[in-house]
Amino acid sequence: MDVALLGLEQILTWQTMLAVVLGTALGVAVGVLPGLGSVVGITMVLPFTLTMGQMPAVAVLLGIYCGSVYGGSITAIIINTPGTPQAAATALDGYPMAARGEADLALGWATTASLIGGLFSVLVLMLAAPQLAAFSLNFTSVEYFALGVFALICIAQVSQGSMLRGLLSGAMGMFVATVGVDPVIGDMRFTFDSFALSAGISLIPAIVGLFALSEMFVRIAERYTPTVKVDFKVGFKMPPRSAWRGRLVLLLKSCLIGSFIGALPGTGAATSAFISYSEAKRSSPNRARIGKGEPDGIIAAESANNAVTGSALVPTLALGIPGDPVTAVMLGTLIVQGITPGPRLFIEHLDVVYAIFFILIAANVAMFAIGAVGAQAFTRVLRVPESLLMTAVVVIALLGAYGVRGNSLDLVIAFAAGIVGFVMRRTGFPIAPMVIGMVLSPMIENALRQSLMLTRGSFWAFFERPITLALFVVTAAILLWPLVRWLLRAAKTHNDAQDRRT
Amino acid sequence: MASKTPRLPVNGTSLVACVTLAASTFMLWHTFDPAYDTAFASAGRGPVFFPRILLVIMLMLSAAVLAQSVTRPRVPETETAALAWRALLSVLLAAVATGLYLYLIYVIGYLLASIAFSFVLPVVFGYRRWVVTATFAAVYATATWYVFEMIFRIVLPKSPWFIYF
Numbered sequence: 001m002d003v004a005l006l007g008l009e010q011i012l013t014w015q016t017m018l019a020v021v022l023g024t025a026l027g028v029a030v031g032v033l034p035g036l037g038s039v040v041g042i043t044m045v046l047p048f049t050l051t052m053g054q055m056p057a058v059a060v061l062l063g064i065y066c067g068s069v070y071g072g073s074i075t076a077i078i079i080n081t082p083g084t085p086q087a088a089a090t091a092l093d094g095y096p097m098a099a100r101g102e103a104d105l106a107l108g109w110a111t112t113a114s115l116i117g118g119l120f121s122v123l124v125l126m127l128a129a130p131q132l133a134a135f136s137l138n139f140t141s142v143e144y145f146a147l148g149v150f151a152l153i154c155i156a157q158v159s160q161g162s163m164l165r166g167l168l169s170g171a172m173g174m175f176v177a178t179v180g181v182d183p184v185i186g187d188m189r190f191t192f193d194s195f196a197l198s199a200g201i202s203l204i205p206a207i208v209g210l211f212a213l214s215e216m217f218v219r220i221a222e223r224y225t226p227t228v229k230v231d232f233k234v235g236f237k238m239p240p241r242s243a244w245r246g247r248l249v250l251l252l253k254s255c256l257i258g259s260f261i262g263a264l265p266g267t268g269a270a271t272s273a274f275i276s277y278s279e280a281k282r283s284s285p286n287r288a289r290i291g292k293g294e295p296d297g298i299i300a301a302e303s304a305n306n307a308v309t310g311s312a313l314v315p316t317l318a319l320g321i322p323g324d325p326v327t328a329v330m331l332g333t334l335i336v337q338g339i340t341p342g343p344r345l346f347i348e349h350l351d352v353v354y355a356i357f358f359i360l361i362a363a364n365v366a367m368f369a370i371g372a373v374g375a376q377a378f379t380r381v382l383r384v385p386e387s388l389l390m391t392a393v394v395v396i397a398l399l400g401a402y403g404v405r406g407n408s409l410d411l412v413i414a415f416a417a418g419i420v421g422f423v424m425r426r427t428g429f430p431i432a433p434m435v436i437g438m439v440l441s442p443m444i445e446n447a448l449r450q451s452l453m454l455t456r457g458s459f460w461a462f463f464e465r466p467i468t469l470a471l472f473v474v475t476a477a478i479l480l481w482p483l484v485r486w487l488l489r490a491a492k493t494h495n496d497a498q499d500r501r502t
Numbered sequence: 503m504a505s506k507t508p509r510l511p512v513n514g515t516s517l518v519a520c521v522t523l524a525a526s527t528f529m530l531w532h533t534f535d536p537a538y539d540t541a542f543a544s545a546g547r548g549p550v551f552f553p554r555i556l557l558v559i560m561l562m563l564s565a566a567v568l569a570q571s572v573t574r575p576r577v578p579e580t581e582t583a584a585l586a587w588r589a590l591l592s593v594l595l596a597a598v599a600t601g602l603y604l605y606l607i608y609v610i611g612y613l614l615a616s617i618a619f620s621f622v623l624p625v626v627f628g629y630r631r632w633v634v635t636a637t638f639a640a641v642y643a644t645a646t647w648y649v650f651e652m653i654f655r656i657v658l659p660k661s662p663w664f665i666y667f
Binding site for chain 2: 047171213219388394398403406408424429445
């Protein structure tokens with residue numbers, strides 16, 4: 001209890017509160033703009049966080065995270081263009097409601113469901129993260145190796161595009177992270193006698209390039225012009241209390257779906273929103289109206305996508321293993337701020353963990369207030385010409401890449417990563433596994449080499465530990481599943497052909 | 503994207519797979535450089551032990567992706583639509599502008615380079631309201647410079663002609 005109060009004390013400063021509000025507002029603005037998401041939002045504020053105190057910096061990051069997931073729903077409802085992929089399911093019922101003149105009510109449903117989903121996920125984080133951290137104290141390097149490989153394979157598997165391309169992207173990210181000093185022996189590798197490369201390839205510039213710069217190149221290539229005129233007035237109307245009757249079960253179910261999916265590596269808010277939406281379509285008492293402007297659709301999508309925010313932080317904070325690029329960037333930034341996620345954090349700095357919980361609660365409340373007061377104002381961001389907006393994003397993101405180490409090589413890395421990211425996106429190679437590969441590579445390498453020292457060089461000893469064995473079995477199943485599915489399909493086609501012949 | 507413009511005569515996925523195949527082959531060859539033989543205490547698991555595993559995996563995956571793209575060249579259009587020459591030219595122009603900007607930051611300082619870049623990039627995007635662009639470039643670059651240099655005290659590269667920027 002004392003530790004919780006200490007955590008609360010840390011965030012009850014005007015700087016942290018201001019950071020929560022500004023971060024959330026920026027997150028909503030970034031979420032409103034189609035194409036820019038949480039990662040670009042976070043990379044934009046990186047240079048600012050470097051000069052902030054620990055808690056205000058964390059508050060800005062978490063505010064952007066929560067705000068951006070919610071912000072996408074505003075444009076999804078008002079102009080049928082989800083600002084983020086997470087809000088795509090919201091548009092299915094939100095826009096029909098807006099089209100029949102109930103945009104204010106649709107925004108009310110979306111904002112309230114987002115708040116409840118977000119708060120629910122904080123509860124999940126508060127309950128699950130300490131348990132997972134305590135459990136992981138029993139982990140040796142062997143378990144961490146298996147866990148790292150499992151997380152990477154999951155992310156590669158669920159990424160868009162083919163699994164092979166996802167795996168190749170992950171392997172490339174892991175290899176890039178090996179450039180520089182060998183973490184065990186201290187020898188240089190792949191530096192080609194360049195002193196600048198001896199410090200390795202930093203994560204933040206790579207992320208700036210892969211996400212912000214490549215987004216600019218993609219938009220130039222596509223001449224993407226989402227400048228939209230929002231002519232009608234959009235207000236905010238709280239759904240009446242009576243309207244919640246019969247919808248609370250759906251809300252709880254959606255929160256549970258979002259929280260569960262959010263904790264899995266690589267899935268994320270968009271997946272949870274669609275699964276929750278499908279579940280509502282299957283089981284809601286109002287299922288016949290879903291897709292035609294039914295609040296159940298909005299509740300299912302919005303509560304589930306916001307329920308991801310807290311639960312995605314469970315493996316990040318408890319194990320130091322990010323589940324997606326957003327948490328990977330946050331992990332990198334937390335480390336810059338002197339917070340190293342992992343089980344030790346829960347032992348040595350429990351006050352910081354509690355402070356993070358409270359910041360998330362504050363960010364969700366701020367998100368609700370901002371949505372209720374300023375939904376209309378945020379749609380004005382859409383009127384800014386895309387060219388000026390992207391220029392602003394690129395300049396500030398590059399400043400972020402430079403600001404971390406003040407190193408000219410980081411700007412070169414960001415530029416190169418921008419071109420690589422553009423080529424990958426145009427050719428259907430997912431970027432997320434590459435980023436996660438870069439984050440997980442040092443951990444996997446250290447764990448593998450330490451494990452081999454422990455087991456005197458025997459790989460077989462890895463399979464003698466039950467948790468490791470279970471993780472390897474699941475990993476192998478994920479890897480082999482596409483092959484099994486292909487074989488089953490081939491067998492079915494063969495049988496059908498034989499049936500036709502007979 | 504305009505579908506009537508001529509498209510590049512290359513399969514992007516195959517091209518990427520070929521590049522990663524070549525790069526991983528070269529890097530794998532490089533891991534056998536005598537420079538890496540110095541780790542006596544590593545018992546065969548020295549600095550290139552883990553990268554070698556990764557490079558072998560990359561080689562196999564690149565070959566598999568290449569084989570897949572050659573045998574199944576038709577991929578979802580939305581994700582991998584071939585790039586038109588005109589669009590590619592715009593991207594190249596933006597890439598050159600960005601590369602030049604990053605170089606000029608160290609030659610003429612952050613502020614001047616950012617003003618120039620903030621003016622050029624919207625033009626590459628096709629924005630032609632010159633007064634708006636010029637005002638935006640001057641105001642935005644100066645604002646970011648002021649906030650970082652003067653308020654946050656982050657030292658940004660300076661020009662050789664002025665003391666402050």
